[in-house]
Amino acid sequence: MERKRFNRDRKRFNIFITKHFVEKMTHFETLDYIKNSYNARIRQLTEEKKAGKKIVGTLCLFVPDEIIFAAGADRVILCGGKNDTISIAEQYLPRNICPLVKSSFGSIVNNGCSGVKSCSHFSLIDMIVAENTCDSKKKTYELLGAYVPTYVLDLPQRPDSSAAVQYFLEELNKFKGVMEELTGNKVTPEKLKKEIISSNETRKLLHGLYNLRKSDSPPISGLDLIKVMQKQYVLSAEDFKKALRALIDEAEQVMAGEVDSKADSKADSKANFTRKPRIMISGCPMPGGNTKVPEIIENRGGVIVVEESCTGTRSFWDLVDESKDPMLALAERYIKIPCSCMTPNDRRIDNILELAREFKVDGVVNYTLQFCHGYNIERYKVQQALKNAGIPVLSIETDYGDSDIEQIGLRVDAFMEMLS
Amino acid sequence: MISVGIDSGSATTKAVLVIDGRMVTHNIRPTGFDFLSAAKTGYEEALTDAEVNKKDVNGIYATGYGRNSIKFADRAVSEITAHTMGVHHLYPAVNGIIDIGGQDCKVISAVDGRVTDFLMNDKCAAGTGKFLEYTAKALEVPIEELGRLALASKEPASITSMCTVFAESEVISLRARGFKKEDIAAGLIESIARRVAVMVRQVGLKQNVAFVGGVAKNAGIKVFLEKELGVSLYVPPEPQITGALGAALYGISKR
Numbered sequence: 001m002e003r004k005r006f007n008r009d010r011k012r013f014n015i016f017i018t019k020h021f022v023e024k025m026t027h028f029e030t031l032d033y034i035k036n037s038y039n040a041r042i043r044q045l046t047e048e049k050k051a052g053k054k055i056v057g058t059l060c061l062f063v064p065d066e067i068i069f070a071a072g073a074d075r076v077i078l079c080g081g082k083n084d085t086i087s088i089a090e091q092y093l094p095r096n097i098c099p100l101v102k103s104s105f106g107s108i109v110n111n112g113c114s115g116v117k118s119c120s121h122f123s124l125i126d127m128i129v130a131e132n133t134c135d136s137k138k139k140t141y142e143l144l145g146a147y148v149p150t151y152v153l154d155l156p157q158r159p160d161s162s163a164a165v166q167y168f169l170e171e172l173n174k175f176k177g178v179m180e181e182l183t184g185n186k187v188t189p190e191k192l193k194k195e196i197i198s199s200n201e202t203r204k205l206l207h208g209l210y211n212l213r214k215s216d217s218p219p220i221s222g223l224d225l226i227k228v229m230q231k232q233y234v235l236s237a238e239d240f241k242k243a244l245r246a247l248i249d250e251a252e253q254v255m256a257g258e259v260d261s262k263a264d265s266k267a268d269s270k271a272n273f274t275r276k277p278r279i280m281i282s283g284c285p286m287p288g289g290n291t292k293v294p295e296i297i298e299n300r301g302g303v304i305v306v307e308e309s310c311t312g313t314r315s316f317w318d319l320v321d322e323s324k325d326p327m328l329a330l331a332e333r334y335i336k337i338p339c340s341c342m343t344p345n346d347r348r349i350d351n352i353l354e355l356a357r358e359f360k361v362d363g364v365v366n367y368t369l370q371f372c373h374g375y376n377i378e379r380y381k382v383q384q385a386l387k388n389a390g391i392p393v394l395s396i397e398t399d400y401g402d403s404d405i406e407q408i409g410l411r412v413d414a415f416m417e418m419l420s
Numbered sequence: 421m422i423s424v425g426i427d428s429g430s431a432t433t434k435a436v437l438v439i440d441g442r443m444v445t446h447n448i449r450p451t452g453f454d455f456l457s458a459a460k461t462g463y464e465e466a467l468t469d470a471e472v473n474k475k476d477v478n479g480i481y482a483t484g485y486g487r488n489s490i491k492f493a494d495r496a497v498s499e500i501t502a503h504t505m506g507v508h509h510l511y512p513a514v515n516g517i518i519d520i521g522g523q524d525c526k527v528i529s530a531v532d533g534r535v536t537d538f539l540m541n542d543k544c545a546a547g548t549g550k551f552l553e554y555t556a557k558a559l560e561v562p563i564e565e566l567g568r569l570a571l572a573s574k575e576p577a578s579i580t581s582m583c584t585v586f587a588e589s590e591v592i593s594l595r596a597r598g599f600k601k602e603d604i605a606a607g608l609i610e611s612i613a614r615r616v617a618v619m620v621r622q623v624g625l626k627q628n629v630a631f632v633g634g635v636a637k638n639a640g641i642k643v644f645l646e647k648e649l650g651v652s653l654y655v656p657p658e659p660q661i662t663g664a665l666g667a668a669l670y671g672i673s674k675r
Contacts, residue, residue, distance in 0.1 A: 392537070406485075407524075411540060414500035418535040 030247040057125035066195040070187045071179035077233035080104035081290030083400040097136040098372045099400045133341040169331040192326035203316040205244040219251040222304020223294045229311045230288040276303045277419035283367040285310035301416045306359040340374030366395040425668030428486030431522030435462030436664040437470045445469040455486030481671035506666030508533030516625030520635035522549040527619040546582040547615040558591040567640025573606035613644040630654040632662045
């Protein structure tokens, strides 16, 4: 099942790159399933809607799936990763806010993706559940209500203060009431417990998948993994879990096979073995449609082994305590997500250092979106902490456009040369 | 061992021929529209100059913006690594490099010829050769004269725009207000020096810093940069070719 990788995107990059980095890597059946799952999911959501189920759109990890599911609703993420809808958003929003907010807003007000494929979920939403995180999102949500009913969950911004959990718990209780009203279903502690256990299963599976990447030769490319993570909140919880189980099975089989073949021809493989720099991406999320920087990194000789981002570890790293009162356990777990809109956010720095050690990272790419002030300002702290730990950092600030592919490529080339 | 380094830059193409670790010849020409043909011409000229036969060349190594279009090269290397190796060859004690080229500006920190950190300006002409080219035009001064002119200034004008297009209009309005040519020139160069100095401090360069790239040929800029940074800068006799030299040496090191 081996086939040449890195060929798919060569049109966008120079042939030179492929000349040097063409590799054989294992092809996973499950990845095809995940990448092609979008249309099936749309059919599923349409069916559910017909049957009277409510569909909730979310834009952030701070909105607990568990409460939505316990109310008997389904959810789908609305974060935009595509460039196409940005010009639509700019009819309403200033140009100098982040591309993620513009892309999402453009898709929502356009009730789809201006004819762009794979965006039809935007028109299936009964209610958006948003959250007070960064300024761009907060103020944009004020405009969203005119298009889709929008509920905004408030967040305390100092998560370590004693009042924060209490306040967030109250907010979650209000949100629970909103969900009950939307669906007409009561959210009972039993239902919540069941959903907490189910979501923890997803988190444990993701831990299992990420654990495989700690290997000296990760069985799955970072680019493929990011595409899996981009589907985490698109697919239904059950389908995503199913896909994760299948993917882990496949990856484990490959790894077992590899160990055997290496043992057979030790001398041979040693001679051919050039170790690729192991990269962590840390920073802003990469919603579906946006894989520019991971593509550049892996096309130019790096291997991404972990993502410290909302489309990476931040989404699953901590479990919800199953032994506590469910609402309190949710409040405690979710308020600890190390987002840059929180202050202080030292938890994120500690987490980056811990991940760098666990995943044996050679270098970190600090990835930020243009005009994302939170992560852009936090960059300084991240850089300092990594420098002190002796881990090289490359900072890349970009948008969803293609115009800077070469400039980023040069920096990545130099970074790879520096690490190898 | 014969190796050729080609630096295919946005403005100029540089070729360097190295025999047994010693630079034998170099040449510089405008890149023009066709990256590949400028590189080919530079390569062939280097062979003729050094009286070397094509078949005796052990390797050709490309760097610079067009590095991936140089099809006849054996391998490409980033400008950042190339400049670092080239400068290390000329000044082994140097551990910091400022490179100002036609369309970008790089600040590199290095230990023993190996890059440890670097920073580049964002996708914008501010603080690059292009900035000088445009603003010199607005001043109606040949770009080669800009530095010398600036050195004659006693009271540099203040230029606040980082944007090349805005700085051009700022120059025109200063002219209209009757500012002296040399003071405007000095203001322009000071504004670049300030911008580069910020990058130098971010990377943390302190001493033994080299200044390379086409803009380093401009004596005035070196003086203003030194004043801004408070250190004296090493400028090679031919500051434009350190990238090509480094590429040739990089090739040797990878054989």
